[in-house]
Amino acid sequence: MTCLHTISKSPTSKLLSSCVSVLKPGDGILFIEDGVYYCSPAESGRHPGADIRLFALQEDVAARGLSVPSAADVELVDYAGFVGLCCEYEKIVSWF
Amino acid sequence: MTCLHTISKSPTSKLLSSCVSVLKPGDGILFIEDGVYYCSPAESGRHPGADIRLFALQEDVAARGLSVPSAADVELVDYAGFVGLCCEYEKIVSWF
Amino acid sequence: MASKNTNKAITFISRRAPYGDSNAQLCLEMALACAVFGQTVSYVFLDDGVYQLLKHQDARGIDSKTLGKALETLDLYGIENVCVDADSLSERGIRGGDLVLEVEPVSRTHIAELIDQADTVFNL
Amino acid sequence: MASKNTNKAITFISRRAPYGDSNAQLCLEMALACAVFGQTVSYVFLDDGVYQLLKHQDARGIDSKTLGKALETLDLYGIENVCVDADSLSERGIRGGDLVLEVEPVSRTHIAELIDQADTVFNL
Amino acid sequence: MKFSIVVYAAPHSAEAAATAFNFTRSVLEQGHDIYRLFFFGDGVHNASRLSVVAQDENNLQQQWDQLIRDHGLDSVICVSSAVNRGIVDAQEASRHELGAVSAYASSELAGLGQLIDATMHSDRVINFG
């Protein structure tokens, strides 16, 4: 079953590395709260391959003054989009 | 002024590395709570040089089933010893 | 997705060291409750969670219950699918013989399967 | 040790990202109170704490106060000795021009001095 | 679609409590159902009726209470987490002779069975911690 992973701690937590090691093709990752710092350019080298879609919660990105370049591989979603992703994927695993 | 640093999170936190980078010769480090996992053999390579004394809180070491080899560079203290160290060093910096 | 009111497959990933915070204890309580209510439980120790498995824990000195001892209830409650991430063990220099439970060291691929097969995953 | 009842040197090390938890906010409140009570305050951003300094923060969407804005009160309260760890900035790919305050990037040796000179250190 | 939402974080200490609230509100706005809210560990503080905030700040506990009542949501606080942390309803207050009620009446103190039941009857379970 496809799975949406949420990550809510900063890169200092190393959560993305644990998450990526147990992904299946077709899974997605949504960065929320301090997890959105994974969208900064310095972290993009850690992002998984193209078969994993990446998302970030717009409200948390804006709060922190981050700008996610449109060329980046991360799609911004608002809370309605967050709920939509939870329906699209068949289950949700939260990394906190 | 000499300083006792307490570290209370596991090595996953990287707290020791931040702490070590701001030490002065003569400072001491006391591992408490989940910080005592820094006493495990796998972590001893990260310990600072011999001019920094290392301590660990006996109660936290015992709780976690760790054994600190007598040959290790870490001295075990109980709560009375913890208080004693706080008197011996001139101030305390807590890393949590 | 399994139909309503049936048995569900629930995977727990216990990722925190014991004692420092309450996550390890909460994760265990949830899994035991699942077993009591007849769900199919898998229990995985990952990252700092592998520290929960060290032998010789004795938490009386910090006024706490000894979690390593409490983990034995997993078996008593009929939770047989218990495993530990081999990489997390080796990164921390922990050998299989140092563990309080007879628990199978597994690869990340195996953990990915347990997540994939689950209806619900609790990860804390 | 300075004699009783006199002015004390207090160093704050703010080491957490804003918003995710309350440590950054608590650290700022403590420093402002110290300034009000006439103590000599140094304020250091270290590790994830440097994220507090990013420009263009706007926390209305997460029902919070914008911390980057609140940091301007450091200057208003007369806290002039504010610095940021250069290594923490560069590890996170943050340039000096991206910062909300005019704050001096310093070395770990400088931070070690600020700890050494302090009577009391708050580190959170 | 039927959601259950599990909250492990307390207001004022972790953003996750606010994230859970905003998510819950959005689920309802999208026309989905909430099968149950389950507050566990430090999450039980979301049901504290004694929290007071400054005039220009959100009172998250009050917002939860309002949302739960407006939509008739099933909201459960884990009883053991709650009494450990001083979140007590009238019944617990009376049983332990505390002389004070700290939990909003819109949530019910109950055991982990309510969480397991939620995993059995929901299409999606999501955790905020």
Next chain:
Amino acid sequence: MKFSIVVYAAPHSAEAAATAFNFTRSVLEQGHDIYRLFFFGDGVHNASRLSVVAQDENNLQQQWDQLIRDHGLDSVICVSSAVNRGIVDAQEASRHELGAVSAYASSELAGLGQLIDATMHSDRVINFG
């Protein structure tokens, strides 16, 4: 030697609350003085009088209350952290018409000035978080 002790962590969620307590008790046993206890952020939950635990468990809040009264310690809960988190004394309960007191009377709700005063008058300040 005169110690002040600052606590940022809540019982049941972080070991640091228990570490702070054991440290404080040991300071007194060694014959030193406590100038002040200061509970800040989530630490204010250490002063909750509504916490109930199982018979075979320690009630850390009750232990703090006992220690504070036995030794006549000066114990301060940061007022803004406290009211945000639902820890209120009789005065705050009355001011906000809450009808319930959740803080032990052995601690006083006061501002950060009490912390600064503690740093000025103590030989050692130690933080537990």
